[in-house]
Amino acid sequence: MPDLGKYADTVILAYIMSFTFLIGLAVITWAQSRRAKRLLDAEEANRG
Amino acid sequence: MSLWEYANPVKFMRLSGRLLPFLLGLTGLCLGAGILWGFFGTPDDYKQGSTVKIIFIHVPAATVAVSAWFMMLVTSLVWLIRRHHVSALAAKAAAPIGMTMTLIALGTGAIWGKPMWGTYWAWDPRLTSFLILFVFYLGYIALWNAIEDSDTAADLTSILCMVGSVFAFMSRYAVNFWNQGLHQSASIAVTEKQHVDSSYIYPLFLCFAGFFLLFVTLVLIRTRTEIRLRRAAALQARNTNA
Numbered sequence: 001m002p003d004l005g006k007y008a009d010t011v012i013l014a015y016i017m018s019f020t021f022l023i024g025l026a027v028i029t030w031a032q033s034r035r036a037k038r039l040l041d042a043e044e045a046n047r048g
Numbered sequence: 049m050s051l052w053e054y055a056n057p058v059k060f061m062r063l064s065g066r067l068l069p070f071l072l073g074l075t076g077l078c079l080g081a082g083i084l085w086g087f088f089g090t091p092d093d094y095k096q097g098s099t100v101k102i103i104f105i106h107v108p109a110a111t112v113a114v115s116a117w118f119m120m121l122v123t124s125l126v127w128l129i130r131r132h133h134v135s136a137l138a139a140k141a142a143a144p145i146g147m148t149m150t151l152i153a154l155g156t157g158a159i160w161g162k163p164m165w166g167t168y169w170a171w172d173p174r175l176t177s178f179l180i181l182f183v184f185y186l187g188y189i190a191l192w193n194a195i196e197d198s199d200t201a202a203d204l205t206s207i208l209c210m211v212g213s214v215f216a217f218m219s220r221y222a223v224n225f226w227n228q229g230l231h232q233s234a235s236i237a238v239t240e241k242q243h244v245d246s247s248y249i250y251p252l253f254l255c256f257a258g259f260f261l262l263f264v265t266l267v268l269i270r271t272r273t274e275i276r277l278r279r280a281a282a283l284q285a286r287n288t289n290a
């Protein structure tokens with residue numbers, strides 16, 4: 001861990017906030033993608 | 049072979065399915081290397097101290113936030129002119145990503161602003177144009193969700209996208225043509241003198257690449273999701289009628 005000096009809280013807060021949003025977006029995107037695939041597979045099975 | 053072939057959902061799904069594993073790997077590599085290099089491998093600034101490390105998130109996120117809107121403008125125009133559904137769905141898919149990037153740019157800017165400017169927020173033209181862009185993203189997403197008929201939603205959101213492009217343009221170039229306010233001028237310029245020391249440039253470019261690749265990867269995944277949902281809805285309607 002680098003020595004961030006007196007601004008350590010500021011820098012860490014900025015990184016934590018950004019990663020929270022980015023990871024949240026990635027997780028939501030992945031979950032929606034899985035749900036859509038399951039839904040489509042179910043509808044295609046019904047058609048068959 | 050024409051680019052328009054990929055407006056066909058089947059061809060789009062096939063191509064994007066092949067590209068995604070490479071894009072995911074490259075995104076992880078660029079973003080990971082850029083952030084780690086920037087955070088651990090760069091010196092503190094003589095004036096800003098360690099807060100300069102926020103640049104590796106703030107600047108790429110802000111650039112992607114504006115670029116995402118321009119990408120939505122292009123795909124919206126393709127929808128309005130050529131009526132390709134994949135382009136309308138790509139615009140819809142890009143909006144939450146652009147909104148998240150805008151939020152990250154605003155949030156990191158506020159956190160960075162407090163120790164440097166003495167305030168989290170000022171009604172600086174550059175900051176304000178970005179806040180307006182964020183509101184446009186919210187409005188765009190709300191409009192898509194408010195209208196049941198997807199073609200009508202695509203038409204109306206395309207028009208909203210054209211209107212919002214004025215603010216996206218202002219957000220992009222406000223740092224160049226507005227000299228008053230707290231925000232500094234553009235950090236990186238192709239034609240002018242750089243405002244960032246060379247020790248920060250390479251990790252910053254890696255972060256730019258990582259953020260852009262992340263945007264493209266997420267847009268592809270979300271567009272594939274939208275295509276699947278639309279296909280599932282069509283099949284559901286057909287199964288119900290049969």
